[in-house]
Amino acid sequence: xxxxxxxxxxxxxxxxALIALGYSMVxxxxxxxxxxxxxxxxxxxxxxxxxxxxxxAAGLTAYNLPLALMLTFMLSVLFCAAYGFTIEKIAxxxxxxxxxxxxxxxxxxxSIFLQNYVMLTQGATDKVFPHLFGAAGLEFxxxxxxxxxxxxxxxxxxxxxxxxxxxxxxxxxxxxxxxAQDKVMASLVGINIDTVISLTFVIGSGxxxxxxxxxxxxxxxxxxxxxxxxxxxAFTAAVLGGIGSIRGAMxxxxxxxxxxxxxxxxxxSEYKDAYAFILLxxxxxxKPGGLFGKAxxxxx
Amino acid sequence: xxxxxxxxxxLKERFLRTxxxxxxxxxxxxxxxxxxxxxxxxxxxxxxxxxxxxxKYISGLSKKILVLAGSMRHRIEASGLCSCxxxxxxxxxxxVGILIxxxxxxxxxxxxxxxxxxxxILALGLNVVVGFAGxxxxxxxxxxxxxxxxxxxxxxxxGIGFWPALPLAVGLSAAAGFLLAVPALRLRGDYLxxxxxGFGEITRLILNNWDSLTRxxxxxxxxxxxxxxxxSFGTLTHYYYLVLVFVLITFFVTRRVxxxxxxxxxxxxxEDEIAASVMGIHTTMYKLYAFAFGAxxxxxxxxxxxxxxxxxxxxxxTFMESVLILCMVILGGIGSIAGVIxxxxxxxLLPEILREVQLYRMLLLGAGLVLLMVFRPQGLFGGKGVSxxx
Numbered sequence: 118x119x120x121x122x123x124x125x126x127x128x129x130x131x132x133x134a135l136i137a138l139g140y141s142m143v144x145x146x147x148x149x150x151x152x153x154x155x156x157x158x159x160x161x162x163x164x165x166x167x168x169x170x171x172x173x174a175a176g177l178t179a180y181n182l183p184l185a186l187m188l189t190f191m192l193s194v195l196f197c198a199a200y201g202f203t204i205e206k207i208a209x210x211x212x213x214x215x216x217x218x219x220x221x222x223x224x225x226x227x228s229i230f231l232q233n234y235v236m237l238t239q240g241a242t243d244k245v246f247p248h249l250f251g252a253a254g255l256e257f258x259x260x261x262x263x264x265x266x267x268x269x270x271x272x273x274x275x276x277x278x279x280x281x282x283x284x285x286x287x288x289x290x291x292x293x294x295x296x297a298q299d300k301v302m303a304s305l306v307g308i309n310i311d312t313v314i315s316l317t318f319v320i321g322s323g324x325x326x327x328x329x330x331x332x333x334x335x336x337x338x339x340x341x342x343x344x345x346x347x348x349x350x351a352f353t354a355a356v357l358g359g360i361g362s363i364r365g366a367m368x369x370x371x372x373x374x375x376x377x378x379x380x381x382x383x384x385x386s387e388y389k390d391a392y393a394f395i396l397l398x399x400x401x402x403x404k405p406g407g408l409f410g411k412a413x414x415x416x417x
Numbered sequence: 418x419x420x421x422x423x424x425x426x427x428l429k430e431r432f433l434r435t436x437x438x439x440x441x442x443x444x445x446x447x448x449x450x451x452x453x454x455x456x457x458x459x460x461x462x463x464x465x466x467x468x469x470x471x472x473k474y475i476s477g478l479s480k481k482i483l484v485l486a487g488s489m490r491h492r493i494e495a496s497g498l499c500s501c502x503x504x505x506x507x508x509x510x511x512x513v514g515i516l517i518x519x520x521x522x523x524x525x526x527x528x529x530x531x532x533x534x535x536x537x538i539l540a541l542g543l544n545v546v547v548g549f550a551g552x553x554x555x556x557x558x559x560x561x562x563x564x565x566x567x568x569x570x571x572x573x574x575x576g577i578g579f580w581p582a583l584p585l586a587v588g589l590s591a592a593a594g595f596l597l598a599v600p601a602l603r604l605r606g607d608y609l610x611x612x613x614x615g616f617g618e619i620t621r622l623i624l625n626n627w628d629s630l631t632r633x634x635x636x637x638x639x640x641x642x643x644x645x646x647x648x649s650f651g652t653l654t655h656y657y658y659l660v661l662v663f664v665l666i667t668f669f670v671t672r673r674v675x676x677x678x679x680x681x682x683x684x685x686x687x688e689d690e691i692a693a694s695v696m697g698i699h700t701t702m703y704k705l706y707a708f709a710f711g712a713x714x715x716x717x718x719x720x721x722x723x724x725x726x727x728x729x730x731x732x733x734x735t736f737m738e739s740v741l742i743l744c745m746v747i748l749g750g751i752g753s754i755a756g757v758i759x760x761x762x763x764x765x766l767l768p769e770i771l772r773e774v775q776l777y778r779m780l781l782l783g784a785g786l787v788l789l790m791v792f793r794p795q796g797l798f799g800g801k802g803v804s805x806x807x
């Protein structure tokens with residue numbers, strides 16, 4: 118029971134972590150709660166279903182399933198990245214110098230818009246992702262771990278490591294860190310801030326798309342409203358770990374997944390969604406900067 | 418040679434300038450493609466390119482129109498048509514209009530007017546927290562729910578009437594506001610927003626799952642409408658006047674408080690917290706007051722809402738509701754009381770007007786919010802730049 122919940126929690130947590138990374142990166146650079154990020158995750162799930170259905174209709178799925186899945190992943194990541202890029206250009210870029218509340222409201226507006234956009238074009242009912250993997254999996258110590266769960270955890274970890282390497286080692290990653298630290302100084306040393314911000318949105322949206330697609334495969338059902346609650350939880354995860362910190366987002370996501378999975382099995386599953394917030398409030402009270410966050414300096 | 422090069426770049430620039438709207442339209446319709454297919458993408462491409470190309474020419478024109486409108490306004494102001502006296506007359510006409518409104522309208526419109534009133538109380542309350550004190554509260558609907566449920570439960574289980582229950586409902590939500598604020602105020606800015614959002618969600622989840630007390634998603638029905646002596650406010654016209662009285666009370670009290678020492682302290686905190694604390698303002702205490710005072714009005718609106726609907730369920734207290742109230746505060750102009758009132762009128766009436774295109778109204782609301790923020794972040798009627806740091 119305990120180990121089983123651990124596995125479930127890890128699966129859920131790695132998905133939260135993937136979404137939380139996007140939040141954290143955007144917040145680190147723009148200091149903006151990107152409310153539309155959860156919607157990108159939802160778009161990823163929907164695009165996955167749409168493209169997969171397209172490939173099934175084209176006969177590619179029957180002919181070569183892994184290829185079809187790969188193409189589905191690539192296309193939805195591509196489209197979600199494009200959506201993220203566009204959202205930044207439309208809703209956030211004009212507001213870069215506005216008071217803090219304006220981009221937040223604009224983000225909420227964007228989130229409402231995208232939700233209803235998907236609802237109108239795809240219908241309000243649940244969409245089904247075909248069952249591909251079945252219940253087959255590994256079993257040891259009476260713990261079942263389906264192949265899908267293993268895939269989700271492995272893919273998430275690989276992506277997180279890749280992101281970390283990208284941010285630590287590459288030129289663009291260094292530019293991102295510089296912009297996060299001080300936008301004005303970064304622009305003075307010749308970094309194109311707009312490019313960096315766009316790239317942040319593209320990477321974050323791509324990660325969210327992967328998360329959305331994997332969740333669609335895991336649960337098999339997708340609804341236009343899943344983005345809101347997942348987004349809020351991912352943001353909670355990001356805050357838990359100390360927002361703006363990549364490492365924090367990963368640990369926060371996994372911690373949140375574990376808390377949720379243990380909470381719903383040992384306490385009550387009805388309040389599943391509330392654990393995230395209770396945990397958040399407790400952590401913020403004890404450590405206002407989050408688990409890995411630095412103490413916030415007041416800028417006068 | 419140099420001439421040629423410069424001409425070349427200018428040609429390229431000219432190409433980009435004319436092609437840009439088309440490229441943007443192509444990009445947007447490409448994004449649209451997976452959800453609706455080729456045909457819709459083509460249609461949207463045509464529509465987008467028309468809009469962008471025409472917008473390009475109109476933008477120059479609109480500047481001219483704005484300048485013209487500005488000079489017209491100056492001329493009108495100079496002519497004395499908008500003098501203090503005519504403003505007073507306008508106010509009286511408005512007041513009389515509001516008073517005799519129920520006799521001129523059908524029941525449906527009175528119903529909408531009552532709803533407008535309830536949202537006005539809510540928006541004026543949230544305006545205290547967001548507009549005056551500059552604290553972003555995304556879980557405001559929780560206090561509304563607490564007020565509504567307190568009255569409903571007291572009425573159903575203990576048979577307590579509206580008037581005795583009202584102080585309890587209002588007091589309980591003010592207390593809840595205080596309790597939330599105590600831990601939340603150690604946090605700043607966006608952290609505060611997210612914790613209040615969490616509080617709203619937790620409240621909704623409790624209402625939804627505590628079946629033995631709140632009957633969960635089924636909601637509570639059979640709540641008595643308020644009554645004075647033997648006159649029950651069952652009819653809409655009576656209810657209209659009741660809500661009107663409450664709105665006026667909210668309006669005058671929040672206005673007076675805004676002008677008082679406490680209100681000035683809130684504004685000081687909103688504009689610069691550090692400077693305010695240096696000036697000797699106990700910032701934590703005043704923020705607590707703001708939260709509790711805002712929650713107070715939400716509780717009032719909740720009790721009135723429960724009495725009017727005679728049925729409440731957690732469905733009425735979702736995050737979207739919080740967002741809607743926040744939009745009312747922002748639409749008219751943050752921190753301006755008149756703006757908040759106009760904002761709530763617009764945002765309640767708009768969905769009723771848009772009933773024909775019911776499906777699209779949330780879509781339009783979302784797009785409208787983005788456009789409003791991009792083109793007029795200070796709200797429709799807000800003139801002064803209010804710097805919100807939170």
